[in-house]
Amino acid sequence: MFALSKVLRRSQSLRLGAYNAVYSKLDVPLGEKNVAFESNALIHDKCKASPRFYELSWNSSMGRRSLSSDAGAKTAGEEDELTTPNQTSGDTEDEGDFSGDEGDIEGSELELLVPDSEAGKIVVGKRSSELFKAIVSVSGVDVGSALDKWVKEGKEINRTEFANAMLQIRKRRMYGRALQMTEWLDENKQFEMEERDYASRLDLISKVRGLYKGEVYIKRIPESFRGELVYRTLLSNYAATSNVGKAEEVFNKMKDLGFPLSTFACDQMLILYKRVNKKKIADVILLMEKENVKPSLNTYKILIDTKGSSNDITGMEQIVETMKSEGVELDLRAQSIIARNYASAGLKEKAEKMLKEMEGESLEENRHVCKDLLSIYGFLQRADEVNRIWKICEEKPRYDESLAAILAFGKIDKVKEAEAVFEKILKMGHRVSSNVYSVLLKVYVDHKMVSKGKDLVKQMSDSGCNIGALTWDAVIKLYVEAGEVEKAESSLSKATQSKKIKPLMSSFMHVMDEYVRRGDVHNTEKIFQTMKQVGYQSRFRTYQALIQAYVNAKAPAYGIYDRMKADNIYPNKGLIALLAKADPFKKTPLSDLLD
Structure with a gap:
C-alpha cells in the first residue's frame, strides 16, 4: 500500500512542478496563483479571496477524514471526458439490450447492491430467470401488469427470484423497467423490505429521474434503514455524474454518521477524481493508507486506467507491479484496460502480447474474451485477427460480440462486413434496441457515408426505436461531417429539449468545434451557454474551444480570464498562449506608436 501511494505521489509531484513553472510565467498577482504545494503534495488554497480548491485534512487524534472542494475545480490543462454516465428514458421503453446475452455490469454496482454476506444467495447464471423473461416480454410501460399476471398465475415472487431478475435487468x-419493479414491490409487499431494497430503488430513481428526485426519496426511507448502503448508493451516483461538491459532502457525512471508511467509498472518489482532477487521486490513496483500508481489485483497475489514459505507461506498469506484489491477480477486465492503453500509446507489441494472454490456449473455450479482442484488434487495425476471431463467433454470435465486430470491421475499413453483422443482429429474433443502429451509424460517420447514415436513421425511426443520447450524438456528428452544421444544431436542439435524455457533452462539442473552425463567435458562445443550461459545468476543453473561436475571428475576448477564474478553470502553457492572442489589450507596433 505504501509503495502504491509513493508511486502516485512521485509522478504527481512531477506534474505539479511543471504546472507551477507554467503559472509563474503568467502575469497574475501572487495571491491569485491557484495553489501552494506542500511537501506531501496535498493542495491548499492560500488566497482567501479566491474559491477554495480541493483540500484533504487528517486529524489522527480525532479520527476525522474530510474531502472538500468547490465543484468544478480543474487541473490545469486536463482534458475532459466527453461522455456522460448512462442516461435512460424515464418510465418509457429503455434502450437496454433485449438479446439473450448478458451485458456487463460494473463490479462496483454489484458490490453496492449485493453485500458479501448475501452474494451466495444470488445466482447469476447464463440462463435467464423465468421472471426476467416475463418482464422483458412486455412493453416498457407494462412491467407492473407482467408482475400482476405472474402472481395471478400462482407463481411465487421471493427475494432470490426477484434479485436474480433485477440483476439481469x-x-x-x-433501468426504467427495474425502477418499475421496485415500485411494484413497494406497493405489493411480497416480502419485507430491507436496506438494500431501499438502496436499489434510490439508485434507480437517481439514474432514471435524476439525483434531485433521489434526494427527495432518501428522506422517505425509514431512518432505521437509512444506513451505510443507502449513502454509498447516493455517493456512487454523485460520483457517476461528476458532482464533486455533493459527492464530497456525502463522503464526509458518512464519517459523521460513524460509518467506517470503506474501499467502495474510496473507489467512488477515485472514479470521480479520475474525471475531474487527477491530482486528487494520490490524496485518496494516502487517506486509505492512513486508515488501513486495503485497495480492492477495482481500486487497482481505476489506477491502472488513470495512468494509462494519461499516457503514463511507466506509471501504469508500476501500478501493475505493485498490485502483483500485494497478491492481487489481474482479471480479464484489468488485462483489457492494459491492452487498450498500450494500443492507445502506440505500443503495438505490448498490446498484442496482452491480448494473447487474454485469449489463452483456446478461444472457443474462452469465448467471453472475444468482445474485447475484436474491439482492440480493430483499433490496432489487425484485419487478420478481426477476421479470425469473428469466424469463431459468426455461427452463433452473441449480442456484445456483434456490436464489437461492427465497430472493428469499421476500423479496418470493411464497411460491407460491418453491415452484414448488423443484418445478422436484425435476424437474431430479438427486439433490436437503438444501440445497434448507433454502432453502425458510427461506422458510417467515421467513413463520411452521409447518405447511408441518413437512410439508417430513417430505418431506425421506422422500426419504432427510441432515439437515445448515443444515437443523437452519432446523428449530430454525421451532419457536422457533411458540412451541414445548421442541421446538426437543429438536431442538438431537439435532443436538448427532450425530457427523456440528456445529450452527451460530445454532441455539443461536435457543433461547437465546427463553429470554432469557422470563427463564428456568436454561435460558439450560444452552444457554450446551452451546455451550462443543461447541466454541464464549464471545463478546460470548452474554454479552449471558446477562446480559439475568438482567435479565429480575430476578435478580442473581453473578460474571458475572469470568466475562467469564476469557473475555477486555470490555464496551462498552451492556453496561456491562446489567451494572449485573444487579449483585447495586447500591445501591437501600432499601439506602441500611439502610446
Whole structure:
C-alpha cells in the first residue's frame, strides 16, 4: 500500500512542478496563483479571496477524514471526458439490450447492491430467470401488469427470484423497467423490505429521474434503514455524474454518521477524481493508507486506467507491479484496460502480447474474451485477427460480440462486413434496441457515408426505436461531417429539449468545434451557454474551444480570464498562449506608436 501511494505521489509531484513553472510565467498577482504545494503534495488554497480548491485534512487524534472542494475545480490543462454516465428514458421503453446475452455490469454496482454476506444467495447464471423473461416480454410501460399476471398465475415472487431478475435487468441497463419493479414491490409487499431494497430503488430513481428526485426519496426511507448502503448508493451516483461538491459532502457525512471508511467509498472518489482532477487521486490513496483500508481489485483497475489514459505507461506498469506484489491477480477486465492503453500509446507489441494472454490456449473455450479482442484488434487495425476471431463467433454470435465486430470491421475499413453483422443482429429474433443502429451509424460517420447514415436513421425511426443520447450524438456528428452544421444544431436542439435524455457533452462539442473552425463567435458562445443550461459545468476543453473561436475571428475576448477564474478553470502553457492572442489589450507596433 505504501509503495502504491509513493508511486502516485512521485509522478504527481512531477506534474505539479511543471504546472507551477507554467503559472509563474503568467502575469497574475501572487495571491491569485491557484495553489501552494506542500511537501506531501496535498493542495491548499492560500488566497482567501479566491474559491477554495480541493483540500484533504487528517486529524489522527480525532479520527476525522474530510474531502472538500468547490465543484468544478480543474487541473490545469486536463482534458475532459466527453461522455456522460448512462442516461435512460424515464418510465418509457429503455434502450437496454433485449438479446439473450448478458451485458456487463460494473463490479462496483454489484458490490453496492449485493453485500458479501448475501452474494451466495444470488445466482447469476447464463440462463435467464423465468421472471426476467416475463418482464422483458412486455412493453416498457407494462412491467407492473407482467408482475400482476405472474402472481395471478400462482407463481411465487421471493427475494432470490426477484434479485436474480433485477440483476439481469440491470445487466442490460434497462433501468426504467427495474425502477418499475421496485415500485411494484413497494406497493405489493411480497416480502419485507430491507436496506438494500431501499438502496436499489434510490439508485434507480437517481439514474432514471435524476439525483434531485433521489434526494427527495432518501428522506422517505425509514431512518432505521437509512444506513451505510443507502449513502454509498447516493455517493456512487454523485460520483457517476461528476458532482464533486455533493459527492464530497456525502463522503464526509458518512464519517459523521460513524460509518467506517470503506474501499467502495474510496473507489467512488477515485472514479470521480479520475474525471475531474487527477491530482486528487494520490490524496485518496494516502487517506486509505492512513486508515488501513486495503485497495480492492477495482481500486487497482481505476489506477491502472488513470495512468494509462494519461499516457503514463511507466506509471501504469508500476501500478501493475505493485498490485502483483500485494497478491492481487489481474482479471480479464484489468488485462483489457492494459491492452487498450498500450494500443492507445502506440505500443503495438505490448498490446498484442496482452491480448494473447487474454485469449489463452483456446478461444472457443474462452469465448467471453472475444468482445474485447475484436474491439482492440480493430483499433490496432489487425484485419487478420478481426477476421479470425469473428469466424469463431459468426455461427452463433452473441449480442456484445456483434456490436464489437461492427465497430472493428469499421476500423479496418470493411464497411460491407460491418453491415452484414448488423443484418445478422436484425435476424437474431430479438427486439433490436437503438444501440445497434448507433454502432453502425458510427461506422458510417467515421467513413463520411452521409447518405447511408441518413437512410439508417430513417430505418431506425421506422422500426419504432427510441432515439437515445448515443444515437443523437452519432446523428449530430454525421451532419457536422457533411458540412451541414445548421442541421446538426437543429438536431442538438431537439435532443436538448427532450425530457427523456440528456445529450452527451460530445454532441455539443461536435457543433461547437465546427463553429470554432469557422470563427463564428456568436454561435460558439450560444452552444457554450446551452451546455451550462443543461447541466454541464464549464471545463478546460470548452474554454479552449471558446477562446480559439475568438482567435479565429480575430476578435478580442473581453473578460474571458475572469470568466475562467469564476469557473475555477486555470490555464496551462498552451492556453496561456491562446489567451494572449485573444487579449483585447495586447500591445501591437501600432499601439506602441500611439502610446
